[in-house]
Amino acid sequence: MLRKNSLVVLALSVVALGIPAAYADGNDQGDNNDFGGKHVLLISIDGMHALDYEICVAQKTCPWMASLGKNGVTYPRTSTSKPSDSFPGLMAIVTGGSPKSVGAWYDVAYDRMLAPPAVETGNGNPPGMCDPKHPGATTEYEEGNEIDQTKLNGGFPGYSLIDGGIKSIDPKKLNRDPFDNCNPVYAWNFIRTNSIYSVIHAAGGFTAWSDKHAAYAAVNGHTDGATPTNVDDYYSPEVNSNIIALPAGTMTAFGDDCSSIIDPTGGDWTTSFVEIRCYDQLKVNAVLNWIKGKTHLGGSKAPVPVIFGMNFQAVSVGQKLIENGAKGGYKDAAGDPTTDMLNEIKFADDAIGQMVMALKDQGLFESTTIIITAKHGQSPIDTNRFFPIPGHSGTNGTTPSTLLFNAGLIAQTACEFKGGTPPCPAGVGGGLGATEDDISLNWLKNSDLNHTLAAVSLLENSAAMAGIGQIFYGASITTSYNSPLVDSRTPDIIIAPNVGVVYTKSTSKQAEHGGFANDDTNVMLLVSNPNIDQNTNYQFVETKQVAPTILQILGLSPSALDAVKMESTAVLPGLF
Numbered sequence: 003m004l005r006k007n008s009l010v011v012l013a014l015s016v017v018a019l020g021i022p023a024a025y026a027d028g029n030d031q032g033d034n035n036d037f038g039g040k041h042v043l044l045i046s047i048d049g050m051h052a053l054d055y056e057i058c059v060a061q062k063t064c065p066w067m068a069s070l071g072k073n074g075v076t077y078p079r080t081s082t083s084k085p086s087d088s089f090p091g092l093m094a095i096v097t098g099g100s101p102k103s104v105g106a107w108y109d110v111a112y113d114r115m116l117a118p119p120a121v122e123t124g125n126g127n128p129p130g131m132c133d134p135k136h137p138g139a140t141t142e143y144e145e146g147n148e149i150d151q152t153k154l155n156g157g158f159p160g161y162s163l164i165d166g167g168i169k170s171i172d173p174k175k176l177n178r179d180p181f182d183n184c185n186p187v188y189a190w191n192f193i194r195t196n197s198i199y200s201v202i203h204a205a206g207g208f209t210a211w212s213d214k215h216a217a218y219a220a221v222n223g224h225t226d227g228a229t230p231t232n233v234d235d236y237y238s239p240e241v242n243s244n245i246i247a248l249p250a251g252t253m254t255a256f257g258d259d260c261s262s263i264i265d266p267t268g269g270d271w272t273t274s275f276v277e278i279r280c281y282d283q284l285k286v287n288a289v290l291n292w293i294k295g296k297t298h299l300g301g302s303k304a305p306v307p308v309i310f311g312m313n314f315q316a317v318s319v320g321q322k323l324i325e326n327g328a329k330g331g332y333k334d335a336a337g338d339p340t341t342d343m344l345n346e347i348k349f350a351d352d353a354i355g356q357m358v359m360a361l362k363d364q365g366l367f368e369s370t371t372i373i374i375t376a377k378h379g380q381s382p383i384d385t386n387r388f389f390p391i392p393g394h395s396g397t398n399g400t401t402p403s404t405l406l407f408n409a410g411l412i413a414q415t416a417c418e419f420k421g422g423t424p425p426c427p428a429g430v431g432g433g434l435g436a437t438e439d440d441i442s443l444n445w446l447k448n449s450d451l452n453h454t455l456a457a458v459s460l461l462e463n464s465a466a467m468a469g470i471g472q473i474f475y476g477a478s479i480t481t482s483y484n485s486p487l488v489d490s491r492t493p494d495i496i497i498a499p500n501v502g503v504v505y506t507k508s509t510s511k512q513a514e515h516g517g518f519a520n521d522d523t524n525v526m527l528l529v530s531n532p533n534i535d536q537n538t539n540y541q542f543v544e545t546k547q548v549a550p551t552i553l554q555i556l557g558l559s560p561s562a563l564d565a566v567k568m569e570s571t572a573v574l575p576g577l578f
Contacts, residue, residue, distance in 0.1 A: 091377030099565025141432025387502030
């Protein structure tokens, strides 16, 4: 194990990971554009708990990840961002920050200073007025921003059938800034800090990333304008698009032939245990092309990226999905996976094996540090605890946001009508200041203490019907986040429900993420390189520590990250 308290071993660690001594001993001498052939492959297996990794290693069902663990440090006490939604979860990994600094709370959230889109989004976020006298709107950074979210390529006519990227974003479906001529606010404009991609690209490194939505090009870090440049090759086939047959010869690492629709469910890729593997394989193939010195679809030559990677959706789908009565997830509270769930883990492991073999074939394995973690977990692991509110029949209770809305307390998007001021008149829809999964985030019409206390009193009196476990407001929010009185994006009230409660009517899910529960937030984290001795580090760590660690590995200063400076985010322990 590489230990920090030995000068001799420290020197060896510097050589082993190729880290300049100036950075290994904490000296900050600025960016270094000579990477010495070093690379970082960053992988998020969305939903992959620390428990899942431990079980699959013990049961020998993930041999490739187990092999990487023999030359790596495992962190079983890793926490994701809170909330554990994909958007803040991804931002934590690439920026080193939480919503406090980055400003990303959820795919769908609320900002008291932004305006709604010019046209309705694909997910129904309504348009409204763009007037600095009446700011405040639901924010949306997911598939609903795309030209046509039913298409794998997001609807941009210049993309091939299986391509995808920022050109599929429809600016008319973006929130607007009423204080900047009502210009559209792209996801990379929306976030407030830079990212590892900002720093590495500025230092001369070629960069690449693949994810599930075009909007997740927010990994570029805060960038003004409509065209970010910090990710040199960004690939985002849309996960919530309609399932289609993929080109002939497209096979998953698990052996699925994707050239025909294998599992015709009539839904999107997340509605099938099988088809989600075909979707993920597109991104795996992009990674394989990057390793081979090509662009994501393999059509052109490109430098092998200094930083590159992807997210897997298969495990997350395997945990949540009920398909035609067949349940994924787990057999028991101990985390033993069902067959469908185990197949998703095996697929992700086989795909990682493809990447490892490609790195070896290209002579890059020794110089590449592989980091595997997850944007979020999934709750509950014990599906016997699953309790949907309002439930499939709508009789299990009432969600917190519904209670607050019915009482006239929830913030609302200003509607586009004569004399338009909130609330919207009868028959005119407006976006709401609330979002719910296995958490409930609520933005009130008025953030002052009296209105907040009135809302909390209503929730306290209705706690049983809303499945409320804990209510955060006032100081219990400002200990971790900015005050809603000074930050336009901080919710006024956050509700963590009882374990197992998910605010949903869906009959096709049995778990969700976004919340603060252990099953939501405790995820796997492995840092592997052939020159690292195997070790398990039991210190509590967070996924936001991945970002400064990547910069340290590459010989760049962790303090070049805005969020690292703002939140004093440390590099991962036990590596340097």
